[in-house]
Amino acid sequence: xxxxxxxxxxxxxxxxxxxxxxxxxxxxxxxxxxxxxxxxxxxxxxxxxxxxxxxxxxxxxxxxxxxxxxxxxxxxxxxxxxxxxxxxxxxxxxxxxxxxxxxxxxxxxxxxxxxxxxxxxxxxxxxxxxxxxxxxxxxxxxxxxxxxxxxxxxxxxxxxxxxxxxxxxxxxxxxxxxxxxxxxxxxxxxxxxxxxxxxxxxxxxxxxxxxxxxxxxxxxxxxxxxxxxxxxxxxxxxxxxxxxxxxxxxxxxxxxxxxxxxxxxxxxxxxxxxxxxxxxxxxxxxxxxxxxxxxxxxxxxxxxxxxxxxxxxxxxxxxxxxxxxxxxxxxxxxxxxxxxxxxxxxxxxxxxxxxxxxxxxxxxxxxxxxxxxxxxxxxxxxxxxxxxxxxxxxxxxxxxxxxxxxxxxxxxxxxxxxxxxxxxxxxxxxxxxxxxxxxxxx
Amino acid sequence: xxxxxxxxxxxxxxxxxxxxxxxxxxxxxxxxxxxxxxxxxxxxxxxxxxxxxxxxxxxxxxxxxxxxxxxxxxxxxxxxxxxxxxxxxxxxxxxxxxxxxxxxxxxxxxxxxxxxxxxxxxxxxxxxxxxxxxxxxxxxxxxxxxxxxxxxxxxxxxxxxxxxxxxxxxxxxxxxxxxxxxxxxxxxxxxxxxxxxxxxxxxxxxxxxxxxxxxxxxxxxxxxxxxxxxxxxxxxxxxxxxxxxxxxxxxxxxxxxxxxxxxxxxxxxxxxxxxxxxxxxxxxxxxxxxxxxxxxxxxxxxxxxxxxxxxxxxxxxxxxxxxxxxxxxxxxxxxxxxxxxxxxxxxxxxxxxxxxxxxxxxxxxxxxxxxxxxxxxxxxxxxxxxxxxxxxxxxxxxxxxxxxxxxxxxxxxxxxxxxxxxxxxxxxxxxxxxxxxxxxxx
Numbered sequence: 001x002x003x004x005x006x007x008x009x010x011x012x013x014x015x016x017x018x019x020x021x022x023x024x025x026x027x028x029x030x031x032x033x034x035x036x037x038x039x040x041x042x043x044x045x046x047x048x049x050x051x052x053x054x055x056x057x058x059x060x061x062x063x064x065x066x067x068x069x070x071x072x073x074x075x076x077x078x079x080x081x082x083x084x085x086x087x088x089x090x091x092x093x094x095x096x097x098x099x100x101x102x103x104x105x106x107x108x109x110x111x112x113x114x115x116x117x118x119x120x121x122x123x124x125x126x127x128x129x130x131x132x133x134x135x136x137x138x139x140x141x142x143x144x145x146x147x148x149x150x151x152x153x154x155x156x157x158x159x160x161x162x163x164x165x166x167x168x169x170x171x172x173x174x175x176x177x178x179x180x181x182x183x184x185x186x187x188x189x190x191x192x193x194x195x196x197x198x199x200x201x202x203x204x205x206x207x208x209x210x211x212x213x214x215x216x217x218x219x220x221x222x223x224x225x226x227x228x229x230x231x232x233x234x235x236x237x238x239x240x241x242x243x244x245x246x247x248x249x250x251x252x253x254x255x256x257x258x259x260x261x262x263x264x265x266x267x268x269x270x271x272x273x274x275x276x277x278x279x280x281x282x283x284x285x286x287x288x289x290x291x292x293x294x295x296x297x298x299x300x301x302x303x304x305x306x307x308x309x310x311x312x313x314x315x316x317x318x319x320x321x322x323x324x325x326x327x328x329x330x331x332x333x334x335x336x337x338x339x340x341x342x343x344x345x346x347x348x349x350x351x352x353x354x355x356x357x358x359x360x361x362x363x364x365x366x367x368x369x370x371x372x373x374x375x376x377x378x379x380x381x382x383x384x385x386x387x388x389x390x391x392x393x394x395x396x397x398x399x400x401x402x403x404x405x406x407x408x409x410x411x412x413x414x415x416x417x418x419x420x421x422x423x424x425x426x427x428x429x430x431x432x433x434x435x436x437x438x439x440x441x442x
Numbered sequence: 443x444x445x446x447x448x449x450x451x452x453x454x455x456x457x458x459x460x461x462x463x464x465x466x467x468x469x470x471x472x473x474x475x476x477x478x479x480x481x482x483x484x485x486x487x488x489x490x491x492x493x494x495x496x497x498x499x500x501x502x503x504x505x506x507x508x509x510x511x512x513x514x515x516x517x518x519x520x521x522x523x524x525x526x527x528x529x530x531x532x533x534x535x536x537x538x539x540x541x542x543x544x545x546x547x548x549x550x551x552x553x554x555x556x557x558x559x560x561x562x563x564x565x566x567x568x569x570x571x572x573x574x575x576x577x578x579x580x581x582x583x584x585x586x587x588x589x590x591x592x593x594x595x596x597x598x599x600x601x602x603x604x605x606x607x608x609x610x611x612x613x614x615x616x617x618x619x620x621x622x623x624x625x626x627x628x629x630x631x632x633x634x635x636x637x638x639x640x641x642x643x644x645x646x647x648x649x650x651x652x653x654x655x656x657x658x659x660x661x662x663x664x665x666x667x668x669x670x671x672x673x674x675x676x677x678x679x680x681x682x683x684x685x686x687x688x689x690x691x692x693x694x695x696x697x698x699x700x701x702x703x704x705x706x707x708x709x710x711x712x713x714x715x716x717x718x719x720x721x722x723x724x725x726x727x728x729x730x731x732x733x734x735x736x737x738x739x740x741x742x743x744x745x746x747x748x749x750x751x752x753x754x755x756x757x758x759x760x761x762x763x764x765x766x767x768x769x770x771x772x773x774x775x776x777x778x779x780x781x782x783x784x785x786x787x788x789x790x791x792x793x794x795x796x797x798x799x800x801x802x803x804x805x806x807x808x809x810x811x812x813x814x815x816x817x818x819x820x821x822x823x824x825x826x827x828x829x830x831x832x833x834x835x836x837x838x839x840x841x842x843x844x845x846x847x848x849x850x851x852x853x854x855x856x857x858x859x860x861x862x863x864x865x866x867x868x869x870x871x872x873x874x875x876x877x878x879x880x881x882x883x884x
Contacts (some may be wrong), residue, residue, distance in 0.1 A: 017636035018614040021647030024635070025671055029649075033666030035656055042652070067614070080639050086647075088670075126656050131528055133650075134634075137610035138617055165462065166580035169766045171616035172460040172509070193466070194459035197522050205463030205528075207471075208575075210484070210773035213789040214477055216570050223474030228466055228530075240792050310875075314766060323765040324611045324756060331652035347655040350682050363499065 052432030108123030161309030166317030183209025494874030502585030552858035592627025604752030724750030
């Protein structure tokens with residue numbers, strides 16, 4: 001298997017162990033029972049949006065495609081499964097030959113979703129589909145959570161710049177996926193070099209308090225930075241006294257100074273003061289970047305402040321209160337027998353609590369009103385009504401094991417902006433509410 | 443660089459790009475200014491615990507040591523930095539030769555911590571230390587958040603088993619680190635095969651609803667599972683009707699049935715009923731495993747229920763409300779000049795808000811009362827008082843670039859149990875409160 005062209009800072013020789021043990025033991029039992037080859041349909045969806053959220057954002061699909069392609073059991077992995085007695089010899093043999101040869105349909109990445117939206121549909125034998133559960137959910141649950149937070153923040157920021165700076169607040173590789181999801185959600189750039197390396201996302205950097213403190217005084221620090229990085233650099237002005245630092249910054253860099261960053265204090269107040277001081281010093285084009293535990297509410301509250309860009313960390317990479325989605329991966333239909341021509345039977349758990357779900361392979365379409373504004377998420381298992389045929393949401397992503405659905409990240413990012421723009425206006429209200437359009441089952 | 447012996451399911455050729463861009467641009471400016479070689483001391487610490495939490499858990503230290511050792515700029519990385527014009531030629535040359543040659547001291551992994559505890563101290567030239575900021579914080583902030591949640595859950599679970607099942611709810615590699623952190627915090631096993639592979643954590647598995655639904659009826663499914671996996675297996679009994687499923691499970695597997703899993707409904711009520719039914723069927727030794735959005739509060743509320751083990755997912759891997767810690771990495775002292783013999787000067791930001799911190803290289807010790815119960819976290823910059831000399835918390839982890847501090851995960855897990863046991867009893871109360879011991883600065 002060749003993953004070199006994925007260009008990862010971390011090489012992923014195989015994704016096959018990003019798997020819960022029960023998937024392999026279920027496989028073993030089904031192989032022995034002769035049910036493993038029954039044609040099956042699994043769907044990934046959420047039963048609800050995070051509390052108060054009005055829409056979800058599909059993100060991670062591109063990473064899912066990479067993961068499916070690289071889901072192979074090599075010798076080292078098989079040795080581990082054997083030594084630990086996790087599965088028996090026939091199962092190990094089956095796994096050694098494994099590659100996914102089925103079909104995957106799904107919402108294109110960047111689309112919005114609602115409760116019940118069949119975001120991903122995986123079809124093939126039970127055996128080949130059941131193994132993918134954990135890795136698919138890991139990716140979709142993480143990336144969609146971050147993209148949803150990013151989308152709310154970018155709606156709040158309007159035309160102003162958004163810099164993803166959260167790497168230090170989350171797992172080092174979750175950080176790379178977070179940068180990618182943030183970009184989809186509308187962020188402009190990232191501080192994370194691995195995200196620039198892996199996904200080509202524009203990277204930016206300013207300066208830390210440590211740099212100022214390293215030097216004998218702020219003048220030496222600013223001079224060192226401007227000498228090396230040029231007048232277009234961003235100087236951090238809140239290590240000691242902001243007013244003095246801004247004065248010094250313009251004295252050293254001149255009115256061509258790129259930007260100043262403020263990382264503490266009452267940002268609304270300080271931004272106004274700094275803007276006025278910069279203007280008085282003739283640095284009218286010097287920008288103001290603010291950071292410091294921002295979330296979508298803080299961004300919105302700074303709308304009236306003279307801020308040019310927001311750097312967001314913690315709240316972005318933790319999904320702004322919702323660090324995961326509640327996507328599940330459920331068997332919704334399977335063949336009556338292992339016979340390749342056997343008809344599919346819809347199946348569903350009959351649960352004690354609120355966990356029941358609708359059986360059967362689903363289509364999904366978004367109905368719009370006469371102005372083209374989304375009106376309902378329509379989901380069904382039968383024939384697609386003629387008036388919705390052109391509004392279907394699922395696209396073919398994998399066919400017979402071959403990945404068809406790869407696309408550039410900018411296409412995904414643009415799709416999200418368009419999808420969000422097609423929702424009713426209240427979608428981007430920050431206040432808590434219900435899903436902005438209802439889900440209708442037909 | 444040889445990382446093969448890390449045994450990762452994902453090979454990490456280099457951790458050098460898990461870095462925010464400003465670390466490299468600060469390096470460039472400091473190299474040009476002649477300040478890059480000033481001897482520097484950075485410390486990682488938190489200003490506060492997550493709201494309501496009574497102690498923190500140090501986790502990730504072992505992963506930090508791996509990351510520091512593998513922090514190298516190879517040709518592919520240097521090409522990227524060059525093409526993107528991120529740093530200049532002299533800086534690229536410097537990076538090509540980079541390896542960390544300084545010293546790291548820190549709290550041993552598994553220890554508890556409090557506001558201000560200097561969890562990690564990194565000493566060396568400014569240049570070599572500043573580069574490590576992001577990767578160190580990513581690891582400590584993530585892993586410590588998960589370990590803290592795990593520790594609360596394991597305190598609530600008492601002697602009962604805890605299974606980590608959260609892989610599907612978080613980034614696929616964050617999941618592996620989460621399993622490791624959960625094990626440190628007191629979990630017994632994981633469903634995540636990658637965590638078993640990488641860290642040797644015991645792995646377990648049960649069965650999913652999909653397996654039951656794949657078969658023509660529950661009888662076929664249970665028979666298939668028991669035939670293949672033996673009577674000691676865990677059968678999932680809530681796909682249709684729990685009472686009927688439990689009857690069927692014991693009919694098929696006999697009283698040697700290992701366990702049943704309940705994943706929905708009122709777990710307290712259902713567990714009581716299932717226990718009674720199992721006992722009446724003669725399956726007195728068959729265990730009950732419960733899952734379904736558990737957190738430490740749900741675990742505690744089930745203390746009176748006949749539950750043998752808890753499977754925990756979402757709330758564990760999202761830190762049970764606190765998915766990240768607020769650890770920062772601050773320059774606290776640096777030499778007056780680049781001269782190797784130059785004395786260290788304590789430094790600290792003079793902040794507008796609450797972000798100020800104490801300058802100077804710190805020691806830390808935990809004072810105990812006459813019964814050996816922790817009484818205060820004592821932190822200072824001067825001489826260590828004689829009565830605390832034997833109670834110092836920091837240990838040597840890296841010396842002159844050589845990693846000294848690696849240890850088996852079971853040692854770390856035992857250390858955490860001992861450290862938690864040495865805190866006042868109220869440490870493990872689940873209700874919100876203040877840090878269970880005060881931090882004193884001397």
